[in-house]
Amino acid sequence: MNKRIIEGIEVEVGSSNVFADLDLPDADKLKIKSGLTVQIAKAICEQGLTQAEAANRMGLTQPKVSSLLRGEFSNFSERKLMDCLNRLGYDIEIRVRETTEPVGHLVLTHA
Template identity: 70%
Template sequence: MKKHDAKKIDIEASSGNVFADLGLPNAEELKIKSGLTIEITKAIRKLGLTQTEAAKRMGLTQPKVSALLNGDFANFSERKLMDCLNRLGYNIEIRVRPTKEPVGHLLLAHA
């Protein structure tokens, strides 16, 4: 049996925000928008909607729904994404509470 020497790979722990880890501007906004987009995708699948049906329900065009389902949320505001979830039958709760850290952060909690 041959032994193979594995190459050493440096691993860096994530901060919890891949967009910040990549050094992208507006990393917190991107994290929230991507999380909302994931929830919209899951809701559409759970409801068994076609893109056309989802578009009608969310007040969007089918091409915009297609873009969302492909992870393209750049042209959507956080508020619009939350509105889409509401129109799909989901409540959104926003809680504000103090933190021990000097600067707080945004967190998208999944039910």
């Protein structure tokens, strides 16, 4: 990683994946799941849904929605998180393209 001095303090510049920076296993998967979770939270907020209403729309229980909104997404598969977004009225587009790197990366973008 890259180190810089900002206002007299040495800081280490991370990558675009904090999970990889922390050397966690399955960092790419965690990044995708956290990104999907953020999108779900935004959708619930933008639509003014209560946790109970969101749970009903997503096919979950209210306690599971509460856990998800607290960032506890480890018990959810990527597919289930995508299904939740679909049920909240969002399309998901997966695009595969060649990379110039030896190994490709997972990237979550939102409009």
